[in-house]
Amino acid sequence: MCMSSSVFSPVTLSNGITLKNRVVKAAMEENMASYQSLPGEALYSLYRYWAHGELGMIITGNVMIDKQAMTGPGGVALEAKTPLAPFTQWAKIIQSNGAKAIMQINHPGRQVLKAMQGKALAPSPIPVNVGKHSKMFATPRQMTCDDIHDVCQRFVTTARRAVEAGFDGVEIHAAHGYLLTQFLSPLTNQRQDEWGGSLENRARLLLNIVSQVKAHCPQDFLLMVKINSADFQRGGFGIDDAITVIRRLESLGVHVVEVSGGSYEAPAMQRRTADDTQLAREAYFLEFARQIASATTIPVMTTGGIKRAEVAQQVVDSGCTLVGMASALAVTPDLVKKWQQYPAYAGVILKCGWRDKALASLAGMAMVRRQLRRLGNDLTTLRTPSPLLSLLLDLHHRKRMTRRYRRELSSE
Numbered sequence: 001m002c003m004s005s006s007v008f009s010p011v012t013l014s015n016g017i018t019l020k021n022r023v024v025k026a027a028m029e030e031n032m033a034s035y036q037s038l039p040g041e042a043l044y045s046l047y048r049y050w051a052h053g054e055l056g057m058i059i060t061g062n063v064m065i066d067k068q069a070m071t072g073p074g075g076v077a078l079e080a081k082t083p084l085a086p087f088t089q090w091a092k093i094i095q096s097n098g099a100k101a102i103m104q105i106n107h108p109g110r111q112v113l114k115a116m117q118g119k120a121l122a123p124s125p126i127p128v129n130v131g132k133h134s135k136m137f138a139t140p141r142q143m144t145c146d147d148i149h150d151v152c153q154r155f156v157t158t159a160r161r162a163v164e165a166g167f168d169g170v171e172i173h174a175a176h177g178y179l180l181t182q183f184l185s186p187l188t189n190q191r192q193d194e195w196g197g198s199l200e201n202r203a204r205l206l207l208n209i210v211s212q213v214k215a216h217c218p219q220d221f222l223l224m225v226k227i228n229s230a231d232f233q234r235g236g237f238g239i240d241d242a243i244t245v246i247r248r249l250e251s252l253g254v255h256v257v258e259v260s261g262g263s264y265e266a267p268a269m270q271r272r273t274a275d276d277t278q279l280a281r282e283a284y285f286l287e288f289a290r291q292i293a294s295a296t297t298i299p300v301m302t303t304g305g306i307k308r309a310e311v312a313q314q315v316v317d318s319g320c321t322l323v324g325m326a327s328a329l330a331v332t333p334d335l336v337k338k339w340q341q342y343p344a345y346a347g348v349i350l351k352c353g354w355r356d357k358a359l360a361s362l363a364g365m366a367m368v369r370r371q372l373r374r375l376g377n378d379l380t381t382l383r384t385p386s387p388l389l390s391l392l393l394d395l396h397h398r399k400r401m402t403r404r405y406r407r408e409l410s411s412e
């Protein structure tokens, strides 16, 4: 950790890889997969923009470890028998201008839309509660020990296949309310066996996956974990829990932790909490990341609300090694290049100000995803898109992708 490093200076991580600078494109689920949940032309076009955007590292949108358990329609999945060539091409495009290519790997657990008709598994059979919108989600089945071992094995298989495809590393998604967060949080994990109860037990699945992935991948393959600084729900996983788990990840040799927060129920990653915690206006999780960085030797990356070079530099000056950006890079994929030319250039984070917070959140995501699809079609992005039109276009696209996924699922 170097307090005076520039955000634009190279950094070498403990697996030996050097990033050309400290800015990382954080994971954004694109919902733009080709047939059979494979990467295809639309994703390649999108990632070409980021590859030429002077980023140090590019993390893919979450790739599913089980094609029957998808976070959303049009998602990408990589299993034991999935054809590898489309992933090899994806990695090559990402690396074409010197950025490192990291595949984020994930299992949604209970955060599965009912319309998708796939598997919805969870540590305990507690459905997602988002008020009047809860009925959109499937009711999860409590996982057996065999299900838990299967999930662990699948994370390892997907990570090994990412190595084969030429990726530089993987990021295990243990944030935002997905399966591994569901195990970590006492609100969603009410098991009485070795997988629930104490923090040690709740963290067991994540720690087992990390040690197995370490054991089965080359030493120089970058291993990252994205973890919540907190659930931001009363009685949930908190910052002290996060620090305890991260210290265990440190002892297992994880190379980078990305600090985020929240879930579908408390979308802190969009700066909305359910326990009245006030997050910073920009770099939402910086205070938490600072605490974590001072409690561990693992390099810390924080993502959330960053769009200006000055703020990115503050993140580095606070002891974080890497600066993550998602939404701002959907509108301005070459934002880092722009910062280098015009240091005061401010990126744009699309938000919707509607009174219905849940609907506003959906529209905000829809506005971002619309820009991803535009880049995938080689169109220019929009700095002031209409929230309503974006939402309608997004719903149409997701319906189409859901129908295709269900057809594919039933023909397997």
Ligand SMILES: Cc1cc2nc3c(=O)[nH]c(=O)nc-3n(C[C@H](O)[C@H](O)[C@H](O)COP(=O)(O)O)c2cc1C
Pocket: 026, 027, 028, 029, 030, 060, 061, 062, 104, 173, 175, 176, 226, 260, 269, 270, 303, 304, 305, 306, 324, 325, 326, 327, 328, 349, 365, 368, 369
């Ligand atoms: C459209 C969209 C899709 C996202 N998909 C993912 C994902 O697949 N995995 C993940 O860890 N985070 C995902 N996120 C969250 C971002 O990585 C990030 O943590 C969050 O948006 C806050 O950062 P930002 O303010 O720079 O966008 C997504 C965000 C958006 C807007």
